Amino acid sequence: MDRIKTIEALTRKALWLSNWTIHHANHIRPNTDGVKVGGHQASSASMAAIMAALYFGVLRPEDRVAVKPHASPVFHAIQYLFGKQSLEKLENFRAFGGAQSYPSRTKDTDDVDISTGSVGLGVAFTAFASLIQDYVRAKSWADTSRPEGRMVALVGDAELDEGNVYECLLEGWKHGLRNTWWVIDYNRQSLDGVVREGLYNRIEAIFRAFDWTVVTLKYGALQRAAFAEPGGDKLKAWIDAAPNAIYSALMFRGGAAWRERLSDEIGDQGALTALLARRSDAQLAELMGNLGGHCTQSLLEQFEAAAASDKPTVFIAYTVKGWATPLAGHKDNHAGQMTSAQMDTLRQSMNVRPGHEWEKFEGLDNAAEIESFLADVPFNTTASRRHSSPAVPTIGPQFVGTGPTSTQTAFGKILDAIAKTDSELARRIITTSPDVTVSTNLGTWVNRRHLYAQRDMVDVFQAEAIPSAQKWRFTPEGQHLELGIAEMNLFLALGAAGLSHSLFGERLLPIGTLYDPFISRGLDALNYACYQDARFLLIGTPSGVSLAGEGGAHQSIASPLIGMSQDGLASFEPAFADELSVIMDWAFDYMQRAGDARPDLADWPRDVTGGSVYLRLSTRSIEQPPRSVDKALTTGIIRGAYWLKAPTPQCEAVIAYQGVLASEAIAAAAAIGGDRRNVAVLAVTSADRLNAGWHAAQRARLHGDPAATSHIETLLADIPHRAGLVTAIDAHPATLGWLGSVLGHRTITLGVEHFGQTGTVNDLYAHFGIGAEAIATALRVSMGR
Numbered sequence: 001m002d003r004i005k006t007i008e009a010l011t012r013k014a015l016w017l018s019n020w021t022i023h024h025a026n027h028i029r030p031n032t033d034g035v036k037v038g039g040h041q042a043s044s045a046s047m048a049a050i051m052a053a054l055y056f057g058v059l060r061p062e063d064r065v066a067v068k069p070h071a072s073p074v075f076h077a078i079q080y081l082f083g084k085q086s087l088e089k090l091e092n093f094r095a096f097g098g099a100q101s102y103p104s105r106t107k108d109t110d111d112v113d114i115s116t117g118s119v120g121l122g123v124a125f126t127a128f129a130s131l132i133q134d135y136v137r138a139k140s141w142a143d144t145s146r147p148e149g150r151m152v153a154l155v156g157d158a159e160l161d162e163g164n165v166y167e168c169l170l171e172g173w174k175h176g177l178r179n180t181w182w183v184i185d186y187n188r189q190s191l192d193g194v195v196r197e198g199l200y201n202r203i204e205a206i207f208r209a210f211d212w213t214v215v216t217l218k219y220g221a222l223q224r225a226a227f228a229e230p231g232g233d234k235l236k237a238w239i240d241a242a243p244n245a246i247y248s249a250l251m252f253r254g255g256a257a258w259r260e261r262l263s264d265e266i267g268d269q270g271a272l273t274a275l276l277a278r279r280s281d282a283q284l285a286e287l288m289g290n291l292g293g294h295c296t297q298s299l300l301e302q303f304e305a306a307a308a309s310d311k312p313t314v315f316i317a318y319t320v321k322g323w324a325t326p327l328a329g330h331k332d333n334h335a336g337q338m339t340s341a342q343m344d345t346l347r348q349s350m351n352v353r354p355g356h357e358w359e360k361f362e363g364l365d366n367a368a369e370i371e372s373f374l375a376d377v378p379f380n381t382t383a384s385r386r387h388s389s390p391a392v393p394t395i396g397p398q399f400v401g402t403g404p405t406s407t408q409t410a411f412g413k414i415l416d417a418i419a420k421t422d423s424e425l426a427r428r429i430i431t432t433s434p435d436v437t438v439s440t441n442l443g444t445w446v447n448r449r450h451l452y453a454q455r456d457m458v459d460v461f462q463a464e465a466i467p468s469a470q471k472w473r474f475t476p477e478g479q480h481l482e483l484g485i486a487e488m489n490l491f492l493a494l495g496a497a498g499l500s501h502s503l504f505g506e507r508l509l510p511i512g513t514l515y516d517p518f519i520s521r522g523l524d525a526l527n528y529a530c531y532q533d534a535r536f537l538l539i540g541t542p543s544g545v546s547l548a549g550e551g552g553a554h555q556s557i558a559s560p561l562i563g564m565s566q567d568g569l570a571s572f573e574p575a576f577a578d579e580l581s582v583i584m585d586w587a588f589d590y591m592q593r594a595g596d597a598r599p600d601l602a603d604w605p606r607d608v609t610g611g612s613v614y615l616r617l618s619t620r621s622i623e624q625p626p627r628s629v630d631k632a633l634t635t636g637i638i639r640g641a642y643w644l645k646a647p648t649p650q651c652e653a654v655i656a657y658q659g660v661l662a663s664e665a666i667a668a669a670a671a672i673g674g675d676r677r678n679v680a681v682l683a684v685t686s687a688d689r690l691n692a693g694w695h696a697a698q699r700a701r702l703h704g705d706p707a708a709t710s711h712i713e714t715l716l717a718d719i720p721h722r723a724g725l726v727t728a729i730d731a732h733p734a735t736l737g738w739l740g741s742v743l744g745h746r747t748i749t750l751g752v753e754h755f756g757q758t759g760t761v762n763d764l765y766a767h768f769g770i771g772a773e774a775i776a777t778a779l780r781v782s783m784g785r
Helices: 003-028 041-045 048-058 069-082 087-091 121-137 157-161 163-174 199-209 221-227 232-241 244-253 255-266 271-277 281-288 296-306 340-349 367-376 407-421 424-428 443-449 487-497 516-531 559-565 577-590 631-639 659-676 687-702 711-716 761-768 772-782
Strands: 064-066 151-156 180-186 213-217 313-318 429-434 480-483 509-514 537-540 569-572 612-616 641-645 653-658 679-684 724-729 747-750
Touching (some): 003 069, 003 340, 048 151, 069 087, 121 151, 121 180, 151 157, 221 232, 232 271, 487 516, 516 612, 559 687, 631 687, 641 659, 659 724, 724 772
Parallel strands (some): 064 151, 653 679
Antiparallel strands (some): 641 679
């Protein structure tokens, strides 16, 4: 069997199936709501040959691929040919329960390695996945019998507009990136038109600057053969000089237009003219469209040559957007779709009979041989390519004393206590931060557990006998991944590390720290990591206007609302060190849960399946309550709230606070309540979990379970209806403002809605009305005094 011809046949099959899938979704399947379904026939087509060469010829089971979002239909078509995607899913592409618009490892049922959708993130993710693979394999506890995989990104050229791509290039260079391929679909078109001239030169220079191997796939085998003919040098020179827009326009117009333009501009009435005359219009169109990214022979040659090295490699593959379809080259083809007449023309060119459009081998002359070929493709393994790793036992809460402290300081002490145990839990933790390791209290952990590097490096300051609190040694056994200041890189690294158990068969427990307001800088990548169901512990610290001296640029307001709204992320804001100890111990277990069931009506569905955890911490030191943490308190902390001062039947008002305002809430309650005990204090550790539990109970009641109740409903049931409720948080007041809706208590919400400014904590608390005096005033108003 001719391998190249077989892969070419499979390329055409994937091209047909991908186009038919989109056409069926938009023009054949009933559209009941009239909303556009969409799909990207042209963007898919430009990658068909590249993906066929990879999946049918080059990739191994251990390789991991991030597919360009708009090439999703080609990916699903290839999976269908492998037998890993169902006809039903293809028929319901972009419909409920069908194949996803963009490849998703959590929502698609076929073999997606890395989710894509938000452009550029899947590209950068492969670099961090490669770094994490190296990290795991450097550890003495890891099983290194599995072969190393190559992390492959299929990149749209317009994705290179995304800044996170270049941020990750720098990080990869610093860490000695290996085993990474980026294949750029250089079709020179984007959503709104044709890319700028000279982009190729800029792309090439950037990658060479970061020590990547650059492979240019510009000419296909047909073109190279034509260049070797008499006059071929002139044809090559014209192709090299042709503006992107002209090349695209002529691709759309076809063979006759090519002949006219080439004859007018370089026809010589000699060798070149004869070269053109030897080819029909159809053959000339095929020749000019035979760019490197569409030539199976060229693709296989370059991919297989590059496989001999582990050096990061970028392939700049020249392609035509809409290749081999009537949309080829047109500047409006990004969201354009073929008409029914155009699809019929394409169907006939593929020898597909009407009514047989979904058949895998329809139109292929040697179907039996191709089916046999597919069975032997290395990537088409019958074993699952997703690994698993046993859960790591937790070691219980690490309590760190009762003296005045901040939650940020307590975090560092808890992590240091874990480091001292040398438990399996401690060995599996990997920490990282965007250039704020010391100022987020990771310093003692790094002193004990060291920084990760592929080879040992001495701490120069220590070697030179210069006093320093940080004794930072770089070693392959190190457990802190040092990053630069880009928050996008932090979340991409956490995402890769948080999928290590599935990608590489070894479980990691990633912890990432950053300044709380700068979560917003990396929010797209955070959402992306959660969408992939990556598991990590995120520490946002310091936070709020409690960071008084830093001013508004460093004082977070909206981050608790982000924690509440972000799917896949359970968020907490503890006030006290013992609360933090309990939450961190729970978090290490929660991050490893993997229940198959996803009960929509459970009190907190993610308690079954787990997820990532976000802790909002503070640098402000407050008094710690002298108490023992029993089972009831532990349950309240984890479920989101407990009574710090329980209500009595005579209760007239309640303060519900979250986080560092505990001291102010306690002081206000004392100022109003005194010995009469008519003010209760509700310590909220997680508005997120309280709110989700409340919504879950509401859904359960709507679905016929009248006895369903939530934790917050149970807590507030002890408050007389006449009592007022005051909520207080060093963040946006909406975080807790919904509490009054639970049982209908009248509510006053205190918080921060505007950028802060520099000053003392007392100055800012007074300015924003969240200090003890302001809370006390709100209590009086709520009681009608």
